[in-house]
């Protein structure tokens with residue numbers, strides 16, 4: 001590998017002076033312009049990703065406030081604190097915010113931050129598009145929340161079933177706003193997915209063949225492909241819904257030959273994979289954290305990769321298990337039950353490999369690992385209740401009850417938020433150069449863990465007790481009061497845990513001890529550069545000769561010969577990452593921001609008139625022309641092979 | 644921690660399954676499902692306990708890290724770990740096969756209930772109440788009521804679910820799982836009660852503002868009691884002879900009520916709201932929102948929006964006398 005290609009060589013020890021020079025040149029070329037303009041125009045994957053992460057946690061906080069309001073309302077039976085109209089907006093906003101504005105974006109943002117560092121390159125493949133995706137995401141989120149503040153928030157639930165969400169039963173703008181938000185998050189998610197796929201497949205440093213790729217990168221790759229295959233379904237569905245509402249088509253109107261079930265198929269063909277789009281990156285976090293603190297490679301790397309890919313495929317074959325109460329022929333029931341249960345196998349493989357890794361390693365107990373361990377316990381519970389709901393006969397009882405609410409919070413909070421918070425602690429030193437407080441990290445874990453179980457475990461019993469989802473109140477004599485009181489008390493504890501966690505982050509940013517390059521003794525390439533990483537990530541692109549490069553005792557050669565006076569990166573082969581050519585990336589530009597503004601104007605206008613589509617397209621035409629106006633030299637040069 | 648949670652859960656389940664309709668079945672369908680539930684529950688509890696025990700054991704016996712991470716691996720240890728993973732995956736697959744087979748078997752059993760002579764009902768969901776029609780080959784023998792279903796103990800009941808507005812879901816957890824009422828799609832389920840009693844049902848699919856208040860009662864009686872009830876329901880209402888109630892009758896027929904409600908044997912033939920022919924025989928008002936007492940009925944008629952905000956019935960401004968007359972008329976609809 002590295003010895004046979006041109007631009008790779010070991011940096012001679014005497015070249016320190018040259019390195020200083022190179023670093024200065026790189027910093028000039030790669031740094032983001034300062035100030036407000038830099039903020040609008042940034043083409044750095046790190047600054048865009050950090051912004052993404054902070055914004056996503058902002059939405060998480062908003063969604064959390066809504067959750068608290070719902071718990072407040074449900075603490076007492078027949079409570080009149082929040083009326084049904086507002087309550088319906090609240091749970092719709094909670095679901096939509098947590099799924100579309102928090103969970104998916106925050107996972108992709110971690111991918112955008114970490115993947116280029118982990119694979120040893122300087123940026124993502126399309127830096128301007130990356131920035132465009134962020135603005136679209138932000139504007140979509142703001143639009144939704146502005147609508148909510150104006151009392152026109154959507155109120156038909158995050159899966160917006162027709163005909164309830166159709167023009168006849170939901171007049172007004174509420175559902176239109178929901179459908180448009182979906183369109184916007186689709187675009188942002190697709191942009192990030194394309195970004196991650198191309199970056200991963202074409203920009204890995206020399207030597208990082210697919211079978212040496214870190215598991216987190218694999219997880220993001222599978223996730224990104226899932227996004228690309230899942231989004232078209234919802235894109236079609238939400239557009240059809242918008243057309244039913246705006247221009248009187250009748251796709252979903254049974255009275256005119258449309259079909260209400262079509263919506264459910266299209267929605268869940270997207271909606272189920274969506275859950276894995278959130279969960280798979282989380283498994284990437286867990287693999288990284290477990291391997292680091294068990295001080296050994298993950299047991300069964302090939303099995304883990306295959307499990308990820310299998311989850312990616314199977315995730316598309318079980319959407320119908322959200323629709324068992326519709327009534328299916330027996331063969332259909334058996335098929336979708338089997339498919340739903342089968343996905344427990346790849347998940348099981350992952351859990352067992354983590355357990356085996358812990359067993360075979362020398363465990364260093366640190367706060368991020370604690371979050372990962374908590375994840376394992378909670379995810380097993382969520383997985384088991386998932387198997388229960390996968391069985392048609394049981395699902396007929398459990399579907400649309402609080403049992404399902406409990407199940408998916410175990411999977412999404414236990415299965416994704418816990419690893420995410422572990423990941424925040426784990427990578428915070430890299431992102432800000434300071435160490436989080438270990439004690440606060442542990443304390444916040446235990447409070448959150450206890451609070452979480454107290455909140456959501458009783459919901460299983462509420463479901464069995466006959467409490468449907470999405471009810472704003474319940475009868476005094478329904479026997480549901482105790483469970484609801486416990487759940488609400490748990491929510492207080494859970495909130496306290498999250499607040500301690502955030503306090504820890506805030507403390508870290510201001511006072512944390514300096515972290516150094518690799519405070520945890522981790523093995524992936526992001527730990528080979530400074531904390532926080534310089535704008536160009538690596539002075540010389542690294543090369544790797546196996547998995548776990550930083551644990552290798554071998555000397556690692558670096559790539560030299562890339563230009564330092566332009567934004568140049570090395571493009572490598574998709575499978576074995578042999579160098580192919582040098583490629584020049586775009587720098588900061590204001591056009592992506594303007595294009596996002598144009599699209600937003602179009603979408604907001606389209607809420608009121610179909611002409612919005614025309615107006616938005618024309619504006620976007622102008623900004624896209626600006627964006628792609630040819631300037632400067634060709635983007636890439638082929639690498640000459642030296643003998 | 645989680646092991647404790649499971650124990651607590653098991654105890655809690657045992658203690659309060661009497662209050663949990665899903666686990667306190669009143670008929671063969673719900674009983675089959677509950678049996679399957681317990682199989683899955685105990686298997687799951689076992690798996691969870693095993694995983695957590697393994698994890699805790701690993702943590703308790705962890706080797707203290709002396710050296711930094713290394714890639715040097717002992718092949719014997721690696722083999723053992725890989726075998727362990729493989730065995731666990733094998734066991735998982737086996738468990739899933741067991742669960743799948745029992746699930747399919749339970750599904751088949753649920754389909755096989757039905758018998759030859761079921762009582763047939765058509766239940767139509769509306770925002771936010773249930774219309775119920777007892778089917779009979781002779782149209783005049785059909786019975787229409789709302790929000791309350793009476794069934795005979797021991798006889799299968801075929802419930803056809805429909806909707807004409809949005810999607811609802813018919814769910815009586817003590818008797819069976821749920822079945823969606825989907826506009827444009829008919830669907831059905833067979834349920835049966837093996838003991839007399841009252842089973843609470845509710846709409847399980849979010850259907851708009853008052854989804855929370857869309858309940859219904861299923862009352863299982865001995866066959867003789869049921870037959871008598873059905874006979875009584877077939878009777879039309881009679882125009883009251885008492886002058887006071889007669890005034891109420893007139894108010895009903897000339898006011899807006901008759902546009903939305905049916906009272907058999909009178910000119911009132913509206914279909915936008917529940918059939919009121921035998922209102923006084925029912926236990927609740929407005930789909931389980933209120934008990935059917937004179938006071939609540941008066942409150943409902945004057946201001947339904949205060950009791951059930953968003954309900955599709957407007958308020959009425961009756962004077963005290965008119966209201967009492969109306970109540971006297973409605974009270975006679977037994």
Ligand SMILES: [Cu+2]
Nearest residue numbers: 811846850857
């Ligand atoms: Cu309903």
